Amino acid sequence: MNSNSQIPTFKGIITPMITPMLNEDELDLKGLEKLINHIIAGGVHGVFILGTTGESTSLPYPMRHRLIEETCAMVNKRVPVLVGITDTAVSESLRLADTAEQCCASALVAAPPYYFNLGQPELIEYYEYLADRISLPMFLYNMPSHTKINIEPETVKKLSEHTNIIGLKDSSGNTAYFNKLLYRMRDNKDFSFFVGPEEITAETVLLGGSGGVNGGSNMFPKLYVKLYEAAVAGDIEKVKQLHSVVMEISSEIYNLGRFGSSYLKGLKCALGLLGICNDYMSAPLHRFKKEEKDRLALNLQNIQNKLS
Template sequence: MNFAASSVQYRGIIPPMATPLRARDELDVPGLERLIEHMLAGGVHGLFVLGTTGEAPGLSYRLRRELIERTCRQVAGRVPVLVGVTDTSMVEALGLARVSQENGVNALVVAPPYYFPNSQPELTEYIQHLAAELPLPFFLYNMPSHTKTVFDLETVRRAMALPNVIGMKDSSANMVYYHQLVRLLPERRDWTLLMGPEELLAESVLLGGHGGVCGGANLCPQLYVELYEAAVARDLARVAELHARVMHISSTLYRVGRHGSAFIKGLKCALSESGICDDFMTEPFHRFREPERAQVRERLAELGLLREAVRA
């Protein structure tokens, strides 16, 4: 496989798909199918399965395999599918990678193993070992808030020398760091740089990035696709208009809960209230109770998203 040639397809909006659950170890299968079709109808450019928004660390390996299989079967090659295989166990990461390959996944996504802190030499060696053993091209996933580890720029540069490491998703929300990543892009023209926080999507694309992994695109995919397209076209008036709407969603819908889980709870509750999928959550989290659900319904109505999601 020509990894360098394949990486240029990863541009645009690639939502980190929520995982519709009906119980602790049971997928909401009809909800999963509706969610996938809803995002594809909104024009997204790919899907990222088993990311943070998908509550991946809280899912059993059995359910992760089922999710990969069902998603790939439903998507049926219409857009690229990326799968997160981040794990504290190399054996389990490689196992999920093999399942991904068997089901036609296009690329993998790997964050540093969490729990134990990683030094940069150890992280570089880990990436090299992955590059030698993973059966698919893969993205680095920079998420220091969850892993306690940042990919230093020199570590990224060394990873760029490996042909099957094809890009990076940066969820650090550190725009100085992101500027530095953009400055590395001329060293490898086929490298893909994606932004994690949706609030930074517009400026990241205007600065030379290639798209975003936006959680809100589960709910209103067309909004994020249009914002990406406006940024690529450098239509600054349109960018300002659409970015303001994204920020309104971020500052209302994602702020209903009181804890760090508020973003995922708010998003899954909104998907449930829109008739797309169940909002059962991985433990220790639980779905919003009625007072918070009422707030989500109010905010969906104010934003015009309830009607939009149901219609789609």
């Protein structure tokens, strides 16, 4: 296991990278390289692959391992690479962790297994079992809308005692929960707290959070980096200005049509329209049809005009 002196500090904007694909079994490697270079050029502080935004649970296992290999090689240590290892089978999580270690990734991210509704004592047992068998540092991933399990503050406190567990990414969108976490962990300054929903990133950074794992930074990385920097500096007027654009992205890109997956459809469609990568989505999800795509193109142009 790692000693605390060996564990890097994570903060800032970490991009939860989409997975560019040509079809169900083939990565869009040209698009992947273009996306990675685009994100890093925008100044982000890290990339996170095989998360929700990366459609991880829909990808075949060979593609997941290939994505780790290709991403780590293309990033080439320019920024930290965080790798999602969430699975219902711990053996598959550990195989992904092994690939991540072999490819020199920086950290792992694991949500609770999403079939059995584990109680908090069982959740502690699960994470400790996992953390005992990995060599890279690991983030807990709170995603109750998808896993049906909320990682309670007391559970986070207990798990933070494990050397390999160094932080948490919260995608619940529950600011009361997040503030309870910050308060409960106020004496552990080395434990990192990130939020997923970009609509609350500035707020949580102002209150002491480490940063955001924001899907919009796939499209406009500089915007989210500037938002984070303004929040760290306490520049409220700048935060308000940039937050307004982030909210427009949320409204006009992520909420088209009556789809449970509108966020992902909109994000991938926008990246396709920007000429960065393919917008193919792994089943059971499917990309936007012409009507939504045409509407999104107009919305995207309006946002680009504001950022130019």
